[in-house]
Amino acid sequence: MFNVLFAVFILLGSVIAFPGEKDDFSIWLESLKAEARAEKISEMTIQETFKDAEYLPNVIVLDRSQPEFISTFFTYINKRVTEDRIDDGRYKLHENIDLLNKVEQQYGVPKNIIVAFWGLETNYGGYKGNYELPSALMSLAYEGRRAEFFRSQLMDVMRIIDAGHNDVEGMRGSWAGASGHMQFMPSTFITYAVDGDGDGRNDIWNSLPDAFSSASNYLSRIGWKKEEPVALEVKLPANFDYAEARLDLRKQSADWTIIGVTKVDGTPLPALNNTAILLPQGWQGPAFLVADNFDVVMKWNRSINYALSVSYLADQLVEDKPIINGWATVGYGGISFNQAWAMQAKLNELGFDSGAPDGFPGTKTQQAIRSYQVQHHLPADGYPSLELYNRLMKETTKKYK
Numbered sequence: 001m002f003n004v005l006f007a008v009f010i011l012l013g014s015v016i017a018f019p020g021e022k023d024d025f026s027i028w029l030e031s032l033k034a035e036a037r038a039e040k041i042s043e044m045t046i047q048e049t050f051k052d053a054e055y056l057p058n059v060i061v062l063d064r065s066q067p068e069f070i071s072t073f074f075t076y077i078n079k080r081v082t083e084d085r086i087d088d089g090r091y092k093l094h095e096n097i098d099l100l101n102k103v104e105q106q107y108g109v110p111k112n113i114i115v116a117f118w119g120l121e122t123n124y125g126g127y128k129g130n131y132e133l134p135s136a137l138m139s140l141a142y143e144g145r146r147a148e149f150f151r152s153q154l155m156d157v158m159r160i161i162d163a164g165h166n167d168v169e170g171m172r173g174s175w176a177g178a179s180g181h182m183q184f185m186p187s188t189f190i191t192y193a194v195d196g197d198g199d200g201r202n203d204i205w206n207s208l209p210d211a212f213s214s215a216s217n218y219l220s221r222i223g224w225k226k227e228e229p230v231a232l233e234v235k236l237p238a239n240f241d242y243a244e245a246r247l248d249l250r251k252q253s254a255d256w257t258i259i260g261v262t263k264v265d266g267t268p269l270p271a272l273n274n275t276a277i278l279l280p281q282g283w284q285g286p287a288f289l290v291a292d293n294f295d296v297v298m299k300w301n302r303s304i305n306y307a308l309s310v311s312y313l314a315d316q317l318v319e320d321k322p323i324i325n326g327w328a329t330v331g332y333g334g335i336s337f338n339q340a341w342a343m344q345a346k347l348n349e350l351g352f353d354s355g356a357p358d359g360f361p362g363t364k365t366q367q368a369i370r371s372y373q374v375q376h377h378l379p380a381d382g383y384p385s386l387e388l389y390n391r392l393m394k395e396t397t398k399k400y401k
Contacts, residue, residue, distance in 0.1 A: 025055050051168075063140060196210040232264075234289045249276055254269075284329050
């Protein structure tokens with residue numbers, strides 16, 4: 001592990017700002033204190049927050065690091081929605097049923113959804129992170145990349161302390177600044193955290209009533225719709241146009257029904273507005289119908305695989321509801337970050353605009369893949385598979401000129 005971290009430090013040395021490369025860290029902290037005073041944060045909170053502050057180079061390494069491989073859907077979900085996590089979640093759901101019922105009645109967000117978030121974020125409170133948030137956020141603000149964002153998060157940490165919701169020692173969490181049972185960023189706490197147990201503090205770190213109520217308040221206020229699912233596994237007709245399976249193409253579920261889409265068991269789709277079909281592992285993998293609550297979960301975490309994991313775990317907490325289709329693709333390997341970059345560059349070279357290569361195949365890259373697939377009479381699912389990568393790398397530009 002040390003050798004790996006050392007290599008990363010050497011690799012990133014030219015872009016990571018260590019103390020001494022910019023203004024001295026201690027001098028920079030003084031300017032931050034002045035800003036805190038201008039924001040009307042108490043002198044006691046300022047002194048306590050900065051007393052043991054230190055620059056954490058490993059936080060910058062984590063912020064700058066790229067994944068070696070892009071997880072496939074099945075790799076992602078099998079790692080996060082394990083049998084142990086399902087079993088533990090069912091126990092936690094039962095253990096806290098009275099509290100969860102009360103919170104659900106107040107906010108309208110199903111209790112299994114809240115427990116699913118809890119399980120995925122901190123393994124039901126088992127690990128909430130142990131980074132000192134002031135030092136982590138100061139490091140991220142000092143380093144320069146997204147400096148203003150992390151600077152504002154640090155100010156919110158001090159507002160939280162000033163208001164008496166926690167003390168400096170208790171402000172621990174992830175290297176990126178999220179903390180508590182549900183891993184709220186400080187700004188999310190300021191806007192959405194509530195006092196669920198009536199003790200006068202919004203204690204998302206130690207109080208389950210506060211943590212559950214805050215998460216439910218957040219989801220409710222950003223658009224959660226009662227009685228609607230996050231995602232449903234569906235069965236597609238044999239002649240389905242895979243180019244229509246994308247998050248930005250929305251239809252009423254009745255429109256999908258007309259062309260033969262059903263629930264995975266063959267029963268009709270529920271009446272839903274603003275739905276999309278997703279193929280997270282390509283046309284050979286499972287298919288899902290998603291609607292407005294999927295978009296709500298995506299506001300919590302912008303990963304499609306994360307949102308589908310929330311839905312899947314929530315379903316498993318209340319019934320055995322395994323994914324039915326696509327298991328033949330479970331062993332399909334994902335492409336690496338470098339392969340994704342090369343794929344984007346090759347698509348651009350061939351005249352299919354995927355944007356500036358960045359190693360992350362987003363919406364524009366997926367559309368470029370679809371255009372390539374259509375031209376070559378392939379299933380136009382837009383999925384960056386290893387098979388597609390290998391095919392693209394054999395292409396030359398001659399046939400496109």
